[in-house]
Amino acid sequence: MSGLLDSLLYIATPLPFLLCLIGVFLGIIVGAIPGFSGAMLIALTIPLTFFMADVNSMVLLISMYVGSVSGGLISATLLRMPGTPSSIMTTMDGYPMAQSGHAARALGLGITASFVGGLVSWFFLYFLSPVLAIWGTKFGPWESFSMAVMALALIASLSSASLVKGLLSASLGVLVSLPGIDSSSGSLRLTFGFSELNGGFDLVPVLLGIFVFSQAFKDISKVGGPIQVIEADSKSIFMTLRDWKNQAVNMIRSSLIGTWIGFLPGVGGSVASIVSYTVAKNSSKTPEKFGTGIPDGIVASETANNASIGGALIPLVTLGIPGSTVDAILIGALLLHNLQPGPMLYVTNPEIINTIIATALIANFVMFFMMSGMVRRIARLSSIPSSFMMPVIILCCLLGAISISNSVFDVWVTLAFGLVGYAMSYFKIPHGPFVIGFILAELAESSLRTALMASAGSLTPLLHRPVAIAFLVVTVLMLVYSIRKGRAAAKA
Amino acid sequence: MQQELRKNILEAAFYVGLMALCLAVIVSTVGLPESLREPLGSSAVPRGISVLIAAFSAFLLGQTLRRIRKLRQAASASPESEAPAASGHPVLKTCVIIAAYAALLTWPVIPSVITTPLFLFILIMALSERTTKNICWAAGLAIVFGAGLHYLFKHYLFVNLP
Incomplete structure (x- = not known):
């Protein structure tokens, strides 16, 4: 508790608080602009945090995360274009409500729901994390290996309509992580004669290419489309007492759904928002009104997507397993600062864990006040043409890619992965499993080889590790479920 | 329809490219030393992952080729073709x-x-x-x-x- 209090007091000092304000502000803007995402912003910012203190960089990145998930509400409501995938269900009721002349009410409901969702999931983050971290310290190499495999299988099966495409993406991520010096034998592999690859692909150029460049290419391929923004007045931006009474159950239920779905490795806010919206609709006395602009739909979607942030941060801080794509990038940021994510981070760098938890809370409050006060102005940013914005972002990417190891080779790496990412989007191959595969591959390979080394090549010890077996059973069940779901969809 | 056909042909080429990459990875691991302390060594994971990628690519290639055949049949059944989309790439x-x-x-x-x-x-x-x-x-x-x-x-x- 004192550690958290220290972190809260630290974030209240001028520099970290300013970083929190900047992070939330930029996150909201990026979230509000369709085509941009929190993953893009955070990937783009990581090179800049290289020169910052560890705790300050976490304050900035977590604030961006909170802001970006919340900002998606603005364009979903005013443009019928979800700024982030997690706001996709907000368009169903947010836009009709805005069109009927209640844009401010729609935004107000969404902002408050986001705030409540973030707050409830924060309690789970704070109270569950230490328990899980203690459990995580008991993990041996078999558990680490099977946990990484489970995380990959989960994201591969849930992130795309096609299981095979999800698995292909995850496998490609693993393959990209392999070039360089093999840590077990010390021999060079898959460098194809490029001495720049002796240390492997740097995380930042790969992330910038896959997330930022590919999205920029996607937006560039459709520049010039008209953008129409519905104006929102500043009246009725806050929820009334009646709203609170009517939405209390919906908010609590959606918060719990969001937190739980966020907690599952690889499943992000978009799934949370869809599940929560569906549950709210199914349990409503007037399900036929969903999609016509009713408050319940906005509240269900926005509460759940913000609740997924706290949920997704739990496996990140306790086990070093990303709960979502953005969390995978945050793991990359920790690695860049020589911090090893996982249960031992609680022992070696508790201030980092406390900063992450404290920032999630403070950024949630900052997001609430910032969005309540500035939503109208932020909405106008959605109309800046991509043809002006994308070149500036591309330039930031290129310079950011060079900055990590001062090597122009990384510009070529970014461009190459940008094209790979663009091709993947074009062929509907999800990016999430790729990044999580890239990040978890080393953990999976080194754990498996360490385990096999200890058992002289025998797989028998795995049978005596119930947690590892449980992870592998979940993996198999998830894959079987996805295959059956795919077959059922094909028949329909 | 022509645009859809073109997209599917590109997708098929993408999977063929991935299979070629897998082959290159497997060939490049041939000379890697075997480990004395555990059975996998430096080459097992790259080879295993390459085989997986090649298998997934082959599966998706099969699906894509079936789609291409259907699209070609549909295109020959209705000869009026769409005007190519005006695009400056x-x-x-x-x-x-x-x-x-x-x-x-x-x-x-x-x-x-x-x-x-x-x-x-x-x-x-x-x-x-x-x-x-x-x-x-x-x-x-x-x-x-x-x-x-x-x-x-x-x-x-x-x-x-x-």
Whole structure:
């Protein structure tokens, strides 16, 4: 508790608080602009945090995360274009409500729901994390290996309509992580004669290419489309007492759904928002009104997507397993600062864990006040043409890619992965499993080889590790479920 | 329909490319030393992953080829073809401009303080209509962001720009 209090007091000092304000502000803007995402912003910012203190960089990145998930509400409501995938269900009721002349009410409901969702999931983050971290310290190499495999299988099966495409993406991520010096034998592999690859692909150029460049290419391929923004007045931006009474159950239920779905490795806010919206609709006395602009739909979607942030941060801080794509990038940021994510981070760098938890809370409050006060102005940013914005972002990417190891080779790496990412989007191959595969591959390979080394090549010890077996059973069940779901969809 | 067909052909080519990459990975691991302490060694994981990627690619290639056959049959049944979409290939143009900028950073004939704003100006102009207003905006943004970002990265973040 004192550690958290220290972190809260630290974030209240001028520099970290300013970083929190900047992070939330930029996150909201990026979230509000369709085509941009929190993953893009955070990937783009990581090179800049290289020169910052560890705790300050976490304050900035977590604030961006909170802001970006919340900002998606603005364009979903005013443009019928979800700024982030997690706001996709907000368009169903947010836009009709805005069109009927209640844009401010729609935004107000969404902002408050986001705030409540973030707050409830924060309690789970704070109270569950230490328990899980203690459990995580008991993990041996078999558990680490099977946990990484489970995380990959989960994201591969849930992130795309096609299981095979999800698995292909995850496998490609693993393959990209392999070039360089093999840590077990010390021999060079898959460098194809490029001495720049002796240390492997740097995380930042790969992330910038896959997330930022590919999205920029996607937006560039459709520049010039008209953008129409519905104006929102500043009246009725806050929820009334009646709203609170009517939405209390919906908010609590959606918060719990969001937190739980966020907690599952690889499943992000978009799934949370869809599940929560569906549950709210199914349990409503007037399900036929969903999609016509009713408050319940906005509240269900926005509460759940913000609740997924706290949920997704739990496996990140306790086990070093990303709960979502953005969390995978945050793991990359920790690695860049020589911090090893996982249960031992609680022992070696508790201030980092406390900063992450404290920032999630403070950024949630900052997001609430910032969005309540500035939503109208932020909405106008959605109309800046991509043809002006994308070149500036591309330039930031290129310079950011060079900055990590001062090597122009990384510009070529970014461009190459940008094209790979663009091709993947074009062929509907999800990016999430790729990044999580890239990040978890080393953990999976080194754990498996360490385990096999200890058992002289025998797989028998795995049978005596119930947690590892449980992870592998979940993996198999998830894959079987996805295959059956795919077959059922094909028949329909 | 022609556009859909073209997309599927590209997708098939993508999977063939991935299978070729897997083959290259497997060949490149042939000379890697075997480990004495555990059974996997340096080559097992790259080989295993390559086999998986090749298998997934082959499966998806099969699906794509079936789609191509259906689309071809449908296209021959209805001979009136769509007019090709008018497109200036903005992604291709962007890639060429980025590659040119990267080449100028790799082989610095011109200092990057000039190439950076120039790159930004050319890229904005390549993606927007050539009106006087857009040219003024592009020039302004190129100077402010191009020179500004160059200064920030070179002098504050100590990036080794030529």
